[in-house]
Amino acid sequence: MDGAVLSLQPPVVEAEAPGAASALVRRAVAGDVAAFEQLYREHVGRVYGSILRLVAMDRARAEELTQEAFVRAWQKLSSFRHESAFSTWLHRLGVNVALMDLRGRREEENVDDAALESAAGGEIPFCAAERGDLERAVAELPPRARAVLVLHDVEGWKHDEISAELGMAVGSSKAQLHRARGLLRRALGGEA
Amino acid sequence: MNTEFEWRSEMRKLGGAVEPARDLWPAIHARIGTAPARRRWTRPGLALAATLLVGLGAVAFAWRVQSSHVKKSVPDDGAFAVEAAPENLVPDHPVLAAAAQDLDDASTQLQQALEQRPEAVFLVGLINRTNSQRLRLLRQSANAG
Numbered sequence: 001m002d003g004a005v006l007s008l009q010p011p012v013v014e015a016e017a018p019g020a021a022s023a024l025v026r027r028a029v030a031g032d033v034a035a036f037e038q039l040y041r042e043h044v045g046r047v048y049g050s051i052l053r054l055v056a057m058d059r060a061r062a063e064e065l066t067q068e069a070f071v072r073a074w075q076k077l078s079s080f081r082h083e084s085a086f087s088t089w090l091h092r093l094g095v096n097v098a099l100m101d102l103r104g105r106r107e108e109e110n111v112d113d114a115a116l117e118s119a120a121g122g123e124i125p126f127c128a129a130e131r132g133d134l135e136r137a138v139a140e141l142p143p144r145a146r147a148v149l150v151l152h153d154v155e156g157w158k159h160d161e162i163s164a165e166l167g168m169a170v171g172s173s174k175a176q177l178h179r180a181r182g183l184l185r186r187a188l189g190g191e192a
Numbered sequence: 193m194n195t196e197f198e199w200r201s202e203m204r205k206l207g208g209a210v211e212p213a214r215d216l217w218p219a220i221h222a223r224i225g226t227a228p229a230r231r232r233w234t235r236p237g238l239a240l241a242a243t244l245l246v247g248l249g250a251v252a253f254a255w256r257v258q259s260s261h262v263k264k265s266v267p268d269d270g271a272f273a274v275e276a277a278p279e280n281l282v283p284d285h286p287v288l289a290a291a292a293q294d295l296d297d298a299s300t301q302l303q304q305a306l307e308q309r310p311e312a313v314f315l316v317g318l319i320n321r322t323n324s325q326r327l328r329l330l331r332q333s334a335n336a337g
Contacts, residue, residue, distance in 0.1 A: 045209030052210055067216050074224045153203035
C-alpha cells in the first residue's frame with residue numbers, strides 16, 4: 001500500500017506573503033545580496049531540515065549541502081518562475097542537491113525490485129515508536145530506501161516525482177518504499 | 193500504529209524545519225560574493241550575439257578591402273593564436289575601436305553562457321569566431337595605420 005487511497009496533503013509550507021516575498025525575490029534576482037540573505041534566513045530551516053533527513057541526520061554533510069543549495073539558488077534565481085511559490089522552488093532545489101549527492105556517492109548497489117519486495121515483509125507499518133527512535137531508525141536505512149521513504153512519507157512527494165528525481169522506475173520507488181517500511185519495522189522491534 | 197493513515201501521520205511529524213547549529217550565511221556569502229545573480233542566457237540572446245558577429249564581420253571585411261593597399265606591419269601568418277590575442281589592444285580608428293568593444297562584450301557574454309552550459313559546443317565556435325574577428329580588427333587597424 002503506498003497511500004494512494006489516502007488524501008494526506010503535502011507538507012504545509014509556511015505562509016508566504018505574496019507581495020513581500022515576491023519583492024524580496026525580485027530584489028535578489030536583481031543582485032541584491034541583502035535581499036537574498038533575508039530569503040536565506042526565512043527558508044534555511046526548512047531546506048536544512050529536509051536535507052538533514054535525506055543524509056541520515058549527518059549534520060556536517062547537511063550543512064555543506066545546504067550551503068551548496070543556496071549558492072545554486074543564487075545562481076539560478078533568474079530561472080525562477082514566479083507562478084510557483086519561492087519556498088517550494090527553493091525546497092525542491094535543496095532536495096535535488098541532496099539527491100544528487102546521494103547518487104554521486106553510490107553507497108548502495110541497485111537491488112532487484114523483486115528481492116526488495118520479498119525482503120520487506122508486510123505492508124502495514126509497525127507499532128508506535130518514540131520520535132527519536134523513529135528518526136534514528138530512518139537514518140540507518142540504506143540511502144535509496146531512506147530517500148524514497150523520506151520523500152514519500154515525510155515530504156509528501158508522489159512516486160512519479162521520486163522516480164524522476166532518483167532516476168528509477170515508478171515500480172522501483174514503490175518497492176524501495178515497501179522495503180524501507182519493512183526494515184523500519186524490524187529495527188523498531190516489529191515482526192518481519 | 194495499525195493503519196496507513198496513522199503511519200503517515202506519524203511520519204509527517206518527522207518533517208518540518210530544523211535550524212542548523214551554526215549560521216551558514218557567511219560561508220554562502222563568501223561563495224556568491226557580491227556578484228549579481230547570473231543572467232540566464234536565452235536563445236534570443238544567442239541569436240543576437242550571432243547576428244552581431246555577422247554584422248561586425250561584414251564591417252571588418254569592408255574595412256579590409258578599403259585598406260588592402262596599405263603595408264602590413266603585423267604578421268598575417270597565423271602566428272597570433274586566438275587565445276593569445278591581447279584584449280587590451282584597441283584599434284586607433286574610432287569605427288574599429290567601437291567594433292572591437294562590441295566584440296569584447298559579445299565574447300564576455302558568450303563565455304558566461306558557456307559557463308552555464310558547458311555542453312554547448314556551438315558556443316565554443318562562436319567564441320572562437322569572436323576572438324578571430326577581434327584579432328582581424330587589430331591587424332587591419334595596424335595595416336591601415
